[in-house]
């Protein structure tokens with residue numbers, strides 16, 4: 001039961017959530033999951049809409065505030081700037097009564113920093129008087145303009161532009177609502193039977209065009225509360241991510257290593273594909289994520305797994321030549337999942353991408369040593385652009401002559417872009433001759 005005294009309003013919680021995500025480098029989905037219990041269920045969607053709406057449009061909202069504020073943005077109190085961002089977002093993008101949005105913002109300003117109430121009131125009222133004019137982004141340089149308009153770090157814009165002629169569609173897609181897909185636990189139920197069960201509960205379901213164990217739920221709502229979820233009949237996972245384990249496709253009774261496994265979506269899927277035979281070793285560097293992997297194996301009623309914990313950039317002698325299949329689902333910049341984690345488009349830089357590529361290269365070259373002759377590696381990331389993907393593979397193949405590409409649908413690799421129904425993913429399969 002929710003303690004009524006702890007119920008705070010969506011806007012107030014959005015202010016502090018934004019502070020955590022923008023200034024403390026936390027992930028929006030994690031902070032939201034942690035905080036959302038503090039507000040009434042009826043406010044959950046509004047709270048999410050405010051947090052995601054502000055993050056998705058952060059540079060743009062700041063651009064507008066800059067035009068209206070006599071104080072430099074950096075000098076404004078962090079809670080107050082977030083109240084302003086929420087206020088401008090509501091006035092520009094939502095159909096709420098404008099006077100109500102402004103009044104609520106002023107009330108919040110009083111609560112967080114009493115002196116700033118007039119400042120907040122003046123900025124929001126001035127914006128409300130001339131929304132159309134003040135909403136324009138008059139910047140000549142195209143990259144800079146897109147950076148503000150779509151709230152994407154300019155380095156990311158230039159990076160994407162370099163590889164994809166349709167880069168604008170990709171950038172525009174960052175603010176779209178991602179589709180919601182689930183992975184059927186085919187060890188416990190057939191896809192058809194699960195589909196029927198969910199349809200009887202009122203969900204609208206369609207098939208995925210890219211992965212066979214996926215179903216897409218059009219009107220997903222509180223899916224983790226369903227008995228079908230609690231009893232392990234399905235997992236919530238994007239269809240592109242589901243495709244990764246389908247590409248690796250380990251045989252029954254094989255020995256599999258998942259080097260970057262948390263929270264275990266792909267590990268559990270791999271074991272499911274093996275009909276819970278053989279053994280999967282699920283590793284992650286992060287100790288506090290290991291429990292989540294265990295929880296997932298348990299909920300899905302899978303048994304043949306071992307959870308291990310080491311830094312995959314370091315070589316483990318004991319593993320030399322021991323595995324039939326290895327998954328390197330590498331830590332990456334995550335440009336392919338910006339629709340779910342909008343802060344990525346604000347925070348990721350080219351330097352970080354380059355730094356990640358070194359880790360990715362290290363992990364993959366260790367994976368090579370752990371693979372048996374005839375064994376298979378899948379290298380995947382949830383990002384786009386060459387540095388973390390094709391460049392890694394090319395270098396790896398140059399260094400290891402006995403590794404050969406295994407084509408996937410006649411292609412050397414799959415690069416799914418995020419301007420579609422699914423997340424952006426890179427998947428490449430290789431065999432050791």
Ligand SMILES: C[S@@+](CC[C@H](N)C(=O)[O-])C[C@H]1O[C@@H](n2cnc3c(N)ncnc32)[C@H](O)[C@@H]1O
Nearest residue numbers: 260261262263264265266285286311312329331
């Ligand atoms: C893309 S996520 C993996 C998602 C996972 N495969 C799944 O499907 O649920 C990358 C993971 O790599 C882990 N990681 C990052 N650096 C690592 C390293 N040096 N060694 C092992 N794991 C690492 C992170 O903690 C994170 O959980």
